[in-house]
Amino acid sequence: MKLISCTRGERLKRTTMAAEHNNNALHNGTGLHSDLARKFNKDEDRVDWHDETLWWIRQKRDKITHGIPNWEALREAGSQIKHHTLSNLNEYLVQFEEQCQKNGVTVHWAADAQEHNEIVLSILKKHSVDKIVKSKSMLTEECHLNDYLQHNGVEVVDTDLGERIVQLAGEPPSHIVLPCIHWKKEEIGELFHQFMGTPKGNADPQFLTHAARLNLREKFLTRKIAMTGVNFAVAETGEMVVCTNEGNADMGAHLADVHIACMGMEKLIAKREHLGVFLRLLTRSATGQPITTYSSHFKKPREGQEMHVVIVDNGRSVQLGRESFRNSLKCIRCGACMNTCPVYRRSGGHSYHNAIAGPIGSILAPNLDMKKYADLPFASTLCGSCSNVCPVKIDIHDQLYKWRQEIVKNGYSPKTKTIAMKAMAFTLSSPTRYQIAGKAGRFVLKNMPFAVNNKFNPWYNEREMPAVPKESFTEWYKKNKGGK
Amino acid sequence: MSSRDKILNAVKAAQPDKQPLPDLSAIPLKFDDAVAKFIEVLSTIGATVKRLPKDRFQSELMDDIGEGKNVVNTISEFVLDFASPDKTVAPQTYDNLDYSIIPGQLGVAENGAIWVTDTEFQIRALPFICEHLILVISAETIVHNMHEAYDKIGIDNPGFGAFIAGPSKTADIEQSLVLGAHGPRFMTAYVLE
Ligand code: SF4
Numbered sequence: 001m002k003l004i005s006c007t008r009g010e011r012l013k014r015t016t017m018a019a020e021h022n023n024n025a026l027h028n029g030t031g032l033h034s035d036l037a038r039k040f041n042k043d044e045d046r047v048d049w050h051d052e053t054l055w056w057i058r059q060k061r062d063k064i065t066h067g068i069p070n071w072e073a074l075r076e077a078g079s080q081i082k083h084h085t086l087s088n089l090n091e092y093l094v095q096f097e098e099q100c101q102k103n104g105v106t107v108h109w110a111a112d113a114q115e116h117n118e119i120v121l122s123i124l125k126k127h128s129v130d131k132i133v134k135s136k137s138m139l140t141e142e143c144h145l146n147d148y149l150q151h152n153g154v155e156v157v158d159t160d161l162g163e164r165i166v167q168l169a170g171e172p173p174s175h176i177v178l179p180c181i182h183w184k185k186e187e188i189g190e191l192f193h194q195f196m197g198t199p200k201g202n203a204d205p206q207f208l209t210h211a212a213r214l215n216l217r218e219k220f221l222t223r224k225i226a227m228t229g230v231n232f233a234v235a236e237t238g239e240m241v242v243c244t245n246e247g248n249a250d251m252g253a254h255l256a257d258v259h260i261a262c263m264g265m266e267k268l269i270a271k272r273e274h275l276g277v278f279l280r281l282l283t284r285s286a287t288g289q290p291i292t293t294y295s296s297h298f299k300k301p302r303e304g305q306e307m308h309v310v311i312v313d314n315g316r317s318v319q320l321g322r323e324s325f326r327n328s329l330k331c332i333r334c335g336a337c338m339n340t341c342p343v344y345r346r347s348g349g350h351s352y353h354n355a356i357a358g359p360i361g362s363i364l365a366p367n368l369d370m371k372k373y374a375d376l377p378f379a380s381t382l383c384g385s386c387s388n389v390c391p392v393k394i395d396i397h398d399q400l401y402k403w404r405q406e407i408v409k410n411g412y413s414p415k416t417k418t419i420a421m422k423a424m425a426f427t428l429s430s431p432t433r434y435q436i437a438g439k440a441g442r443f444v445l446k447n448m449p450f451a452v453n454n455k456f457n458p459w460y461n462e463r464e465m466p467a468v469p470k471e472s473f474t475e476w477y478k479k480n481k482g483g484k
Numbered sequence: 485m486s487s488r489d490k491i492l493n494a495v496k497a498a499q500p501d502k503q504p505l506p507d508l509s510a511i512p513l514k515f516d517d518a519v520a521k522f523i524e525v526l527s528t529i530g531a532t533v534k535r536l537p538k539d540r541f542q543s544e545l546m547d548d549i550g551e552g553k554n555v556v557n558t559i560s561e562f563v564l565d566f567a568s569p570d571k572t573v574a575p576q577t578y579d580n581l582d583y584s585i586i587p588g589q590l591g592v593a594e595n596g597a598i599w600v601t602d603t604e605f606q607i608r609a610l611p612f613i614c615e616h617l618i619l620v621i622s623a624e625t626i627v628h629n630m631h632e633a634y635d636k637i638g639i640d641n642p643g644f645g646a647f648i649a650g651p652s653k654t655a656d657i658e659q660s661l662v663l664g665a666h667g668p669r670f671m672t673a674y675v676l677e
Contacts, residue, residue: 053658053659056659057659068513069513070510070511070512070513073510073511074511076506077506077508077510077511080503080504080505080506081505081506083503084502084503084504084505084506086499086500086503087499087500087501087502087503088499088502089495089499090492090495090496090499093491093492093495094492103643109486109487109488109491110487111487111490111491115487159666160656161654161656161657161665162654162656165656165657178656178659179656180656180657181659183657183658184658185657185658185660188657205657205658205660205662206660206662208657209654209656209657209662209664209665210662210664213664213665213666216666217579217666220666221576221579236639237639245652245653245654245655245665246652246653246654246665246666246667247612247652247665247666247667247668248665248666250608250609250611250612250646250667251609251612251613251666251667253608254575254608254609254612254613255575255576255609255613265491265495270505271639272634272637272639273508273631273634273635275630275634276508276629276630276631276633276634277508277511277630277631279630279647280594280595280629280630287655289529290525290529290594290595290596290597290649291592291595291596291597291647291649292649293529293648293649293650293651293652293653293667294612294646294647294648294649294652294667295597295646295647296644296645296646297641297644297645297646298643298644299641299642299643299644299645300642300643300644301643302602302608302643302644303571311491313487313491313494313495317491317494317495317497317498318494318498320495320498320499320500321494321497321498323500326500
């Protein structure tokens with residue numbers, strides 16, 4: 001079909017340049033969450049739309065989870081299985097390695113992002129491959145693998161539709177499950193017109209998805225190496241489970257001669273039967289679906305195929321040793337904490353200037369670099385909604401509060417900035433406050449006394465939206481009142 | 485020291501005291517009629533579901549597929565007038581395949597998923613590369629929930645297996661649901677009694 005004819009060379013060059021530009025701004029941490037959020041907030045209609053879309057997904061999650069009578073017991077089980085696995089992680093990693101080797105899978109260990117990227121490149125070089133397809137993997141985002149491979153002359157095509165869209169636009173994903181949630185269909189139509197030659201002005205999701213399907217089908221059929229992420233890795237069997245709705249992980253892995261799966265070591269679970277718990281929790285929490293279309297269990301390479309797994313630490317063993325933050329390693333990357341977060345919804349994923357945005361990203365990032373990400377734990381109202389929806393019961397808002405103390409203790413947080421960031425978070429968390437602040441053209445401090453009235457804030461009426469914890473709020477309020 | 489040993493040592497030093505595993509028997513989920521629930525759920529996620537007696541399956545299937553289609557059948561139990569999978573050719577050969585017919589080992593009522601393995605379909609790309617996926621299961625294999633599913637599957641199974649629930653789909657463009665992302669655009673499940 002004509003749709004896919006494009007002069008790839010030049011466009012890729014442009015994409016790469018754009019990607020570098022954006023990555024510098026968004027990922028390399030120039031700018032604080034509050035500044036980046038302010039930028040996102042310039043377009044009020046878009047913010048409202050972003051907010052409402054995510055809230056709608058949160059409601060879908062509520063609807064489906066309320067239909068599961070033992071949902072709380074299920075969350076508790078998920079949390080305990082992860083706790084158990086983390087408390088025996090050393091043994092389970094060794095068991096997983098043994099099983100993989102028995103299954104004919106080559107196991108690699110990467111202490112950090114750099115080593116991960118080098119391992120991937122060395123496998124590509126061994127096979128003289130300079131074009132690959134990759135399905136969704138937040139780990140490879142964390143390691144900035146695409147940039148690294150592009151600098152080494154490798155073309156990486158992200159095959160998840162949302163990831164492909166942001167990749168063409170030269171941006172990182174703004175959400176771990178919904179990478180292009182901040183893009184409007186007209187803009188995607190324009191992007192596809194530019195890169196895939198679709199008719200100008202066509203913004204029909206069905207049409208655009210079909211165009212991407214045709215374009216990417218050619219890549220699936222011709223690429224010799226496919227990379228995937230891993231949702232769950234089972235120590236008992238050595239298998240890796242990858243969940244997608246699009247079927248892109250499978251199309252990549254089953255057609256390629258070499259399959260490289262990359263996983264953070266916290267993806268491990270002890271037994272196969274535990275998958276029953278996590279597959280029940282994951283998609284219901286993520287999008288309100290009963291399960292993803294595909295939950296694929298990769299155990300052995302197919303005849304004639306080569307399969308690799310790269311197990312990555314990159315700060316995880318440090319986080320494991322931090323008692324206060326250890327629980328963050330239970331995360332199954334469902335995105336529910338983002339969809340529900342009043343600050344995330346109104347500031348957008350890019351304002352977190354980290355591969356993983358939102359409440360969980362704000363806990364994981366300071367572990368990697370406390371100074372660079374010192375602002376993130378303050379980009380929260382500590383309302384606790386994240387902890388209430390988290391399928392593995394991570395005490396997210398408590399950990400954010402603990403990070404604040406840790407950061408202040410380590411001297412990374414100038415006081416004035418801290419207050420500005422908390423104020424920003426508070427403003428963003430309420431449409432009323434947000435509008436008032438926006439219309440008045442100045443910031444929140446002045447509006448505080450009446451804005452705290454809960455009746456202005458419809459979110460507090462929600463069942464799973466508890467009131468702001470008294471202690472931290474009082475602390476916050478005192479400071480601001482004092483500063484007036 | 486290798487990265488492997490460095491990582492394992494760091495993990496060993498950092499991991500907390502051993503925690504027990506939870507008792508999973510405390511979280512059951514049962515339905516009055518698991519087969520009816522399975523059909524209801526799978527129908528709402530974009531699949532067509534047909535429940536019919538085993539002896540009517542063959543003629544119904546032939547009617548549904550019609551003439552002149554490119555079809556691969558992986559069910560050995562039924563002698564159908566279609567090609568069998570050919571492992572001697574590259575999987576890419578199956579691009580433009582209209583239908584894959586694949587037997588499911590079991591269905592799960594709570595989410596409409598069907599468990600399939602490459603013991604049956606042999607070529608791993610088959611359930612994904614076709615335009616229209618046909619999965620065939622026996623009604624008596626339908627279990628209530630995922631815990632029961634894994635109990636039945638056990639831990640010994642071949643190199644690749646998947647739960648499949650509906651046609652491939654995406655909602656990445658403004659959350660509008662589109663059926664047919666990279667995998668099949670249509671899926672039909674035949675539930676045989
Ligand atoms: S922290 Fe919890 S809610 Fe947030 S992405 Fe991870 S598992 Fe989901």
